[in-house]
Each structure stands twice: as C-alpha cells, then as structure tokens.
Amino acid sequence: MPKLPAPPLPKALQPRPKRPGEPSDAGALNPVEAGITVVDWLDERTALSPGLRWLMWRKVPRGINWAYTLGSATLFAFLNQAVTGVFLAMYYRPDAAGGAYESIRNINDNVFLGQFVHGMHKWGASVMIILIFLHMGRVFFYGAYKYPRELTWVIGVVLLILTLAMGFTGYLLPFDQRSYWATVVGVNINAGGPFIGPFLSDFLLGGADFNATTLSRFYSIHMLVIPGAMAALIGAHLYLVTKLGITAPPWLKPHADQDGDHAVAEARV
C-alpha cells in the first residue's frame, strides 16, 4: 500500500539538530517506539495521527482573510443547534392536544437554564441561516465553486436546503398560534406545486388535514431524519475541503517568485 507523504511540520515542532558536544541519545528509551504514552498506545492501534495531521496541518494560500472562517462559523452554529436540541428533547413532548405547548412553557418557566438553552436553540437557528448564506456568498464571489470544487458546492447547496427544512420543521414545535398558522400556510404553499404538491403536503401532514400525527412527524423529521443527513453531508463537505484545499482570493495574481509564499498554517477554514 502506498504511503501518504508526510505533510511538513511547522517549524516549532520540527526536531532540532543536536548541538556539538551533546550526548547522543542512541540506545536511550525511545518513547515512540516503546509506546509508553496514551497517545502512542492509541496511535499504534488506530494509526490516526497521519489522518489528523492531514486534516489539521495543511497549506492555505496567501491572502486569506476573515471571510474564510464563515464555513467554520456555520459548522459551530450547527453544533450549537445539535447540542442544545438534544437537551431540549429531554423536556419536550410532541403532543398536539396541549402537551407540546405546556412542555415548552415548562422549559421556559421552571427548568434551570431552560429559557437560556431554548433561546440558544431558537436564536441559533437564525444565526445559522445567516451564516450559511454569508458562507455561500463568500464562496460565490470568490469563485471558489469552480473546478475542481463543484461537488463541494453541490453538497453545500443540499446542506443549505436541509438547513431551511430544519427551520421549517422546527418552527411548528413550540405549538403556539404563530407556529400552528405558519405551518398551515407553509404546507399550503407546498401544495401549490402542480401534480406533486398535494401529495407532498399529504406526506408532511400525515393526512389531508393537520392531525394527531402531524406534530410528531415534524418532530421526527426535525430531530432525526434531517440532522442525520446533515451530519453525513457535513463530513463529506469537510473531506472535500481538506482533500482539495482552499482557493486563494481572486484578486491575488500568481507570479514567478513563489518561494516562501506559501505559509503553513493551522487554520481550519
């Protein structure tokens, strides 16, 4: 099996040459070979370190700026939604006959930090939508969707659609008047598509009208179906970003003396 070439180590981590007169360490205990640390033990069994080095320490082009961090920012917004959502699910009850509204009221009024975690999830949703559009705008205006990164763009667009679907399904869950009527209107907009629209709306509602299973359907889609798909697609997205590298800003012209132009950074963009 061919071995991956090891990426260059940052200067600080490169082993220093021996100074003259220092005793040679030949014959001394070599911790890497002996495998006496926990990290060595893990690495010997998983061989993860080349992969981690491949992921974390990679060349990024000259001239990158803060706009390149929007993707990471969106990722962290997603993680925020995932973590707060999992814990909200411990208190939430998808019961259309009144339990859902009551459980949200309980989270906001009685649970320790409940209003805060609920607020993080609610406002984090808007933040994520804003960030994902800014990220998309950065990629578009920098021309970063061009060859060979088309597939990264396509996966990103699917992630955008899934994020909007998350917003739509999550909006119903508090089950107050605004949630209910916004969902009624949203499903009816859906039904306006010719031929397939009515069936799609039937599928969303689980019947011809808003009924007992609609709320749990939305809840299941919101917390199981879409997040699973998004996690998998984010993995693919990040793999492609790492594999293909990131683009230089479009105003940067390539020129002859490239020596020393490529800074090695630990930036995760």
Add this chain to the structure above:
Amino acid sequence: MPDRHKPPKSKYTLDRNIPGAFEGETVTRRTFMNIGANGVGAVAAAAFTLPALGFAIAPIFKRQTWTWQAIGKPSDFPKNSYETKVINITPGVGEAGNSIAYVRARDPKIDTEPEDQYNQFVALSSRCMHLGCPVRYVPAAERFICPCHGGVYDFRGMVAGGPPVRPLDRFYTRVNNGLVEIGPRYSVNNELHRFAPRFPGEPLDGIGQFLYPAQFDTAGKP
C-alpha cells in the same frame, strides 16, 4: 464495440486460469458468491427499508369515513346571516382539530347552484383559499375577510378580492331527525361545481382541476 484483435474469451474457466473452477462452468463460484452476498444484503436492507417507507407514506392513501355532526335545529339558521359553528374535523388533537363552519339556510334567490338534499343549508369552511388562514365573517359588510394576506369573499363565499384562487370550501349538510347535520368538506370552483377537497391555493377552474389531483385521503360522494 468489440475488439477484433483479441481472441474471444473461452467459456471454459480452465482456459481463464480460475483455480478450482469446474470444466464448462459459465458462472464461476466467485461470481456466484458475489451476486449471492450482495443480493442477500439487498434483501436484508429492503426488508426494513420498504416497510418503514410504506409506514411513513401510508397516510397519503388513507380514506376517511363519512361522519355527520349535529349543529342545531333548522330554525336556528336564518337566510340572511351566518351562524358560527365550531365543528371537529380531526379527532384526537384537542383544539387544533377544531374548525369553524359558517352556516345559513339556503336562499333560492341568491343560491343559483342546483339544489339537492346536501345543500338545504349552506355551510362554508373558514379556511381561506389563499394559504389556509381562518377567515372571519363581518356581518356589517356581509363579507368574509382573511387576516393574513387580505383575501375577501362575498356573502356566498365567492372571491371578491385579494389573492384567493377559488371560493371558500363548503361542507355537505343534511337534515336528520329534525337536526341539521354537517358532513365532510368539499371544494368548489368559481361555478360552484363540487370537487373532492383540495388544499388551499389550488385553482379548480380550467386547467387547475387537472394540475392539482384530488387527495387520496378524501371521501367519495355519499
């Protein structure tokens, strides 16, 4: 395109250097194993995917049964104004399953659609035919007005202004044992022809009735 320069592949596995193959074997055991293992995997995956998918989309194909709810005596309903009646259209979800019907007695002077046993009382659904918000009857104006996007309907529920694409949906009504009863909902086009219920926002005039097929989850005529 067949390669003319290559000799044709022997059908005998011995000539193809596949160890352990029987003379004259056309499907080798390796191919058989490949197809078999992948096939079994596909069957196993289908065994849980297909029932789960059917489970998720089954409500599309469910058909409702006809139910009738008594809403009052015939004398309760005047010809020139609407009575507001709360009816239940979806059981099991508490208030979210309730809806409002605006009911009046049929007035032959203004109700020009053909008369039968199901429209002796005109029962309009409060669901706006733009995007499904609840309309409100304003007696002074004799209009139905939608709070969301400004849809307006006249006294018969026909579109008088705003974005709605068809008149207000109606309910079948009948008189049974001296009580007015309200039945399933149906949709109408601008000539008040009856159609199986459609979602709001779907016009039923001209090509619209073909662009938006009726939902499976609807009862036929009684």
